[in-house]
Amino acid sequence: MNTIKMKTEVANCLTTVQLKNLFNNNTLLLRLPEFFDPFSCATLSQKIHQRMPLGFYENAPKIGRIGKAFYETISNPDSHDEYFQNSSQWIENLRKCCFPYISPIDALRVMLDDLWPKGSTVASLDGRRMFVGLARYFTSESSAEPHQDIIQRDAPGTDLSAKVQRQIAFNVYLTTPEYGGEIEIWDWIATQEDFYRFKDSRTDFAYAFDRTLIPEADLLIKPNTGDLILFNSNNVHAVTPSSDDRLSISCFIGYCGDDSPLVLWS
Numbered sequence: 001m002n003t004i005k006m007k008t009e010v011a012n013c014l015t016t017v018q019l020k021n022l023f024n025n026n027t028l029l030l031r032l033p034e035f036f037d038p039f040s041c042a043t044l045s046q047k048i049h050q051r052m053p054l055g056f057y058e059n060a061p062k063i064g065r066i067g068k069a070f071y072e073t074i075s076n077p078d079s080h081d082e083y084f085q086n087s088s089q090w091i092e093n094l095r096k097c098c099f100p101y102i103s104p105i106d107a108l109r110v111m112l113d114d115l116w117p118k119g120s121t122v123a124s125l126d127g128r129r130m131f132v133g134l135a136r137y138f139t140s141e142s143s144a145e146p147h148q149d150i151i152q153r154d155a156p157g158t159d160l161s162a163k164v165q166r167q168i169a170f171n172v173y174l175t176t177p178e179y180g181g182e183i184e185i186w187d188w189i190a191t192q193e194d195f196y197r198f199k200d201s202r203t204d205f206a207y208a209f210d211r212t213l214i215p216e217a218d219l220l221i222k223p224n225t226g227d228l229i230l231f232n233s234n235n236v237h238a239v240t241p242s243s244d245d246r247l248s249i250s251c252f253i254g255y256c257g258d259d260s261p262l263v264l265w266s
């Protein structure tokens with residue numbers, strides 16, 4: 001348990017060293033408390049709910065979202081095209097919706113440009129610009145079962161999956177539930193073989209591991225409103241059921257080598 005504790009870190013601001021520790025899996029999870037203050041979080045959540053249409057993941061229909069995750073489009077060519085056709089518009093929509101506040105994704109982009117030697121850029125996949133800035137919405141009905149986010153599995157054979165060497169998840173929590181909504185993380189980068197072996201057999205959970213077949217998580221963290229949390233998304237992770245609304249703005253950050261820009265997508 002001590003080793004796991006050392007793998008979580010709390011900080012006031014993000015540094016290059018912390019990012020590298022996340023990419024290398026020396027840190028399992030990094031938390032920046034009050035990255036956004038409570039008033040900004042309340043204002044942004046309200047604006048987002050009022051101005052942006054909520055949908056549900058096509059392949060995880062219990063999880064609400066605004067914009068679309070690349071993962072949803074991987075086995076549906078129409079959805080795939082829609083994702084790329086709308087990506088710039090969805091980025092702009094979030095920016096406009098947050099104005100005059102900064103959208104959490106724009107805050108991240110500026111921060112990465114300042115701290116990473118080659119800055120950051122929105123990812124492209126075989127020449128098509130991706131979307132970044134998915135708002136994820138969990139209600140009392142929803143949770144995320146144990147899963148991994150690995151671009152090589154979602155977009156095999158593409159230029160992006162060839163160049164991304166490490167992937168971390170970025171989440172800023174604008175609304176958090178009174179109970180539940182914790183992140184569970186396993187200190188375990190499961191192989192594709194492990195995934196097939198321990199896969200959830202229910203249709204709505206094709207992305208997930210079956211909890212009854214895998215060990216308990218190594219870490220349970222309850223995000224507070226305004227927190228920024230980063231973790232290596234190749235590790236198995238999950239979100240426990242929430243007692244009420246939980247809204248986060250999220251994306252992935254891909255490491256493509258020390259001399260390349262970081263790439264961002266949702």
Ligand SMILES: O=C(O)CCC(=O)C(=O)O
Binds near residue numbers: 169170237248
């Ligand atoms: O909402 C969260 O806390 C984490 C969600 C997740 O699975 C991810 O960001 O990859």
Ligand SMILES: [Fe+2]
Binds near residue numbers: 147237
């Ligand atoms: Fe995830």
